[in-house]
Amino acid sequence: MTDTLFGALASRFSTSPENLATESLKFILQRSVTARNALAQLLEQIGGLPPQDLVYETQDHDHHDSGIPDLIASTPFDKPVYYFEAKFWAGLTENQPVTYLNRMSTKDAKGLIFIAPSVRFSTLWPEILRRCNAAQINIQSTLQHSEHIISATVFTDQQFLALISWKAILQRIQTALLDVGETSMVENVNQLLGLADQMDTSGFLPINPEELSETIGRRVNSYYDLIDEVTNKLVAQKFGSTKNLTAAGSREGYLRYILMREKGCSIRFSLLYWIKYGGTPLWLTLRSAKQKDWTFDYEGKQKLRLLELQSPPKCFSDKNNIILPLYPKTAAEKSEVVDDLIEQIKEIFKIIESEE
Numbered sequence: 001m002t003d004t005l006f007g008a009l010a011s012r013f014s015t016s017p018e019n020l021a022t023e024s025l026k027f028i029l030q031r032s033v034t035a036r037n038a039l040a041q042l043l044e045q046i047g048g049l050p051p052q053d054l055v056y057e058t059q060d061h062d063h064h065d066s067g068i069p070d071l072i073a074s075t076p077f078d079k080p081v082y083y084f085e086a087k088f089w090a091g092l093t094e095n096q097p098v099t100y101l102n103r104m105s106t107k108d109a110k111g112l113i114f115i116a117p118s119v120r121f122s123t124l125w126p127e128i129l130r131r132c133n134a135a136q137i138n139i140q141s142t143l144q145h146s147e148h149i150i151s152a153t154v155f156t157d158q159q160f161l162a163l164i165s166w167k168a169i170l171q172r173i174q175t176a177l178l179d180v181g182e183t184s185m186v187e188n189v190n191q192l193l194g195l196a197d198q199m200d201t202s203g204f205l206p207i208n209p210e211e212l213s214e215t216i217g218r219r220v221n222s223y224y225d226l227i228d229e230v231t232n233k234l235v236a237q238k239f240g241s242t243k244n245l246t247a248a249g250s251r252e253g254y255l256r257y258i259l260m261r262e263k264g265c266s267i268r269f270s271l272l273y274w275i276k277y278g279g280t281p282l283w284l285t286l287r288s289a290k291q292k293d294w295t296f297d298y299e300g301k302q303k304l305r306l307l308e309l310q311s312p313p314k315c316f317s318d319k320n321n322i323i324l325p326l327y328p329k330t331a332a333e334k335s336e337v338v339d340d341l342i343e344q345i346k347e348i349f350k351i352i353e354s355e356e
Contacts, residue, residue: 017199021166022058022070022086024192028173029056032185038176039169043082046151047111047160050082051075069100080109087116087124088199097128097161098135101154111160117200118148118165125150125163132161166196201275223269223281224254226328229338230345231256231267239346240265253281261349263287263300273323277316282328284345285321300352307351324348 028035040050054073071084083100100112116124132139132154139161140153148168154161170193177186228247234240235258245257255268264287274281286301304322307315316323329340 017088017195018070018086018090021088021192021195021199022084024188024195025086025169026056026058026071028185028188028192032173032177032182034176034180034182035173035185035189038173042164042169042172043111043113045145046149046162048158050110054081068095080104080107082110083112085112085114087114087120088196089117089120089202089204092124092127092131096131098131098137101132101137101161104159105155110158111162113162113164115164115166115169117196118167119200121147121150121163121165128161128163166199167193170196220269223328226282226334226337226341227254227256227267227269229334230341231258233338233342234258234260234345237342239342260345261353263352267326267345273316273325277313277323277325279312280325280327282326282341284324284326284348286324287321303351303354304348 029039036054036056040052040054043050050073053076055076056071056073058071059068069083070086072080073082073084074080080103083104085096085100097112097114103109104112114124114128129139129142129152137154140157142150142152144150146168148165149162151160151162153159170189174186174189174193177183177189231240231242235242240258240260242256242258245259247254247256249255252272253269255266255270257264257266259265266285268283268285269281270283271281273283286304301322304315304324305317307313307324308317314325326341326344329337332340
């Protein structure tokens with residue numbers, strides 16, 4: 001995941017992250033021929049070779065209808081070629097897609113492209129097609145190019161409707177910029193990728209029918225049980241103490257506080273860390289600042305942070321905690337999973353207490 005300052009601030013303070021993302025994409029395309037060529041090559045795969053020297057502008061008005069496309073690509077002679085609609089988790093407006101498709105038809109433009117998180121494709125694409133059918137706009141053929149690109153021929157075989165993920169567009173541009181050494185523009189793309197990633201994890205994920213099964217509830221409850229058993233067993237082995245410490249639950253998940261080697265720790269099921277860092281729902285955290293009688297171990301903290309350099313990283317940090325993933329053993333009995341998690345925790349403390 002790309003975690004950037006721009007993404008964090010934009011998602012927090014912007015009332016319309018779609019507008020902010022669209023303006024950012026326009027900024028990149030207007031200032032980089034390489035970026036424009038990379039996007040053109042991507043669109044060529046869907047609907048044929050586009051004209052050269054496209055000009056990108058936002059919020060295009062047309063006196064024939066009330067639609068205002070987020071981004072439009074035109075020839076230097078103001079002939080529209082592509083209309084773009086930027087989405088994160090906002091719904092379709094009443095003009096989308098029908099008004100823009102009709103405009104595309106009358107102006108003989110090549111394509112209407114929706115840009116959205118790929119996790120939203122399963123609900124957004126059917127809704128787009130449903131609205132087309134309701135307006136008696138004939139969708140001639142649909143093609144799933146990849147998990148990040150869907151397109152359909154509409155009106156003529158030279159015109160198309162498409163749904164492309166932010167990641168597909170931005171990573172294509174990013175790669176092209178890196179190849180030619182446009183490092184300053186790469187950083188701009190990285191910032192926009194950060195916003196896209198932030199939106200991917202903060203929006204509503206469509207519910208699959210199988211997710212309503214009691215299996216999901218049982219699985220989450222089993223993670224809570226693992227945390228309790230690991231904590232209790234560490235105490236029984238005199239590796240840790242929970243004296244005067246309690247369990248805690250929140251919107252984020254469930255955790256048990258435990259003092260290990262005079263270090264304030266928690267063993268937790270964390271939705272926040274799972275979404276942000278991926279890989280596992282279970283985590284060990286160590287306080288990175290002195291609190292009450294918990295020691296602040298600067299050297300130990302620095303040793304653990306070396307794990308951040310590994311690929312994939314085996315350590316993360318925020319303002320208050322050093323965060324380490326714990327990977328539950330798969331296809332194993334509960335006792336094996338508990339013992340393996342305890343061994344992972346002890347290996348972490350071996351690193352902290354090493355002489356190196």
